[in-house]
Amino acid sequence: MLSGTHALVTGGGTGIGLAIARALATAGAEVTIAGRRAEVLQEAAGSRVHPLVMDVSEEASVQQGLAEATAARGPFGICIANAGLAEPSELASTSLETWRHTMATNLDGAFLTIREVLPAMLEAGWGRVIAISSVAGLRGMRRAVPYVASKHGLVGLIRALAADHPGLPITFNALCPGYVETEIAPRNIERVMAREGLTQGEATALVHSANPHNRLIAPDEIASAVLWLCGPGSGSVNGQAIEISGGQF
Helix, strand or coil, rough: CCCCCCEEECCCCCCHHHHHHHHHHCCCCEEEEEEHHHHHHHCCCCCCEEEEECCCHHHHHHHHHHHHHHHHHHCCCCEEEECCCCCEHHHCCCCHHHHHHHHHHHHHHHHHHHHHHHHHHHHHHHHHEEEEECCHHHHCCCCEEHEEEEEEEEHHHHHHHHHHHHCCCCCEEEEECEECCCCHHHHHHHHHHHHCCCCCHHHHHHHHHHCCCCCCHHHHHHHHHHHHHHHHCCCCCCCEEEEECCCCC
């Protein structure tokens, strides 16, 4: 389906990003996975999955890295802005450094990445830009002020880009997952155990109950939505924030 297409997945070495990268590669795309940890990217690399060490929060790193990837495999037709971080933080205990670090990774990183790849999409006359936001980009969430603000900003960025480029075969959408089964999930369970004084089983059940269907979402479910948005018949889906959470909150 995507043979001849060059795709970029930031934060592509683990979790949601890796599931997306592998799905795109299986569909025929050449996939560049970007991240800060070379060893993680090398482990994730495959015949169509190519590692790129890049820090999305640094403009020069993004510009240099994407230029190198473009020279190697051609301009990007698909951009998955997935790189992000999530650390619990209430307003009173949030330092300016924490706030800015979260914004630099979750929001600035998407802005810089999309800004670099969009001109080639406009020149080619086709493209798919997908940001991985969160249900926290659609509503409030306790103990996560910087994260919620950054994910709301990411949805706003996507909607603004869709408004700026109407009527073109280039679409901009955000996927907004609930709690996903990634390497972050065990850390969240440990935090709940410590904060609430629960057993591991009780904390696990509580975390799972945050999704209406009482289970964590598999990364492959997010990857399937990406394939749909990149495939035929999706051209009229534009400027949307699509919730993948197991039900209505």
